[in-house]
Amino acid sequence: MKVSTRVHYGLRAMTELARSYRSERLLSISEIARSEDLPLAYLEQLVGELRRAGLVEGTRGVRGGYRLSRGPEAITVGDVYRILEGEVAPVDCTAEDYLPGACTRETVCMSRSIWSRVQAAILGVLDSTTLDDLLVSDALQHAAGQFIALDAVPVTHPRKGEFAHA
Amino acid sequence: MKVSTRVHYGLRAMTELARSYRSERLLSISEIARSEDLPLAYLEQLVGELRRAGLVEGTRGVRGGYRLSRGPEAITVGDVYRILEGEVAPVDCTAEDYLPGACTRETVCMSRSIWSRVQAAILGVLDSTTLDDLLVSDALQHAAGQFIALDAVPVTHPRKGEFAHA
DNA sequence: ATAATTCCGAGTAAATAGGTAGGAATTACG
């Protein structure tokens, strides 16, 4: 259940584009690659796919580059994911294009329900989170960092239990 | 985010063992492989790992086989997952053994929060679902199938919107 | 004209997934 570098890198590129969206300034692949520390040629490929899918717009030539084709609040992480990685489906039989009956064990399968639930859980997060949400939570995190610093509290990796799941 | 055949097959084997748990009867690898239609030698490997991890017990010799080492209500899907696939972590920096600072972008990363949330969502499902839960939902599904049949309602793939997520 | 950029498709090395194969150890059963 690892996420591929395609999605990982692609999303990071999208967050950069989201950050610069208000300024109307174009970002070149090399700028993005530099600020996110990603392999240039590979990133170019990924952004190309995002463009063909309509999430970003490219302008060629000197001073060219990319920008989001709609606002960061109108693009979900799920959108990016599906373009670069395909449908979210832990197993084939929970995919959209699954033909009922393709798996002969369908009617006697005890494990299918768990993967459906996992799929729904993942989609719940990916489809409800926009690029803008990522910017905002990033801003909050930095504000919190500021606050702690001003308070002179020794910082002992507060990240530890931040998203406890037990 | 596909689940590997290791986990997929391994879990299916575990559901078979869960089903026969009450009867105290041992299941041989070949029986499991036959009823779940899985490659014998490969399955043997997987069950071996589950045994070394303490989830199942094996008895050798003629009439030997495997059984769960504790009840189906005391084994979660997450347990099986971690043994066969390792920790649930969409990206390295959300893993348990991640050394803070290993990723130099840590403090300026806008994408980390989403993967933490995905991880938590997945764990929420995997760790709260036991093998017994799978048996029960399976039983319910069959009971429902019975009911529809008796009512003579034309069955037009009710599965379609079963776990709608929009 | 030139330099910076997007755009495009092919190629490639390493890792991973998904197995197979062979044999030693153990044990019920005739």
Add this chain to the structure above:
DNA sequence: CGTAATTCCTACCTATTTACTCGGAATTAT
């Protein structure tokens, strides 16, 4: 006691996928 059924162990193999690189054409500001 011998044999067949089984677990147990480890090495090997092969196809696919991943994560890239490379070369070059098209476009455009300066």
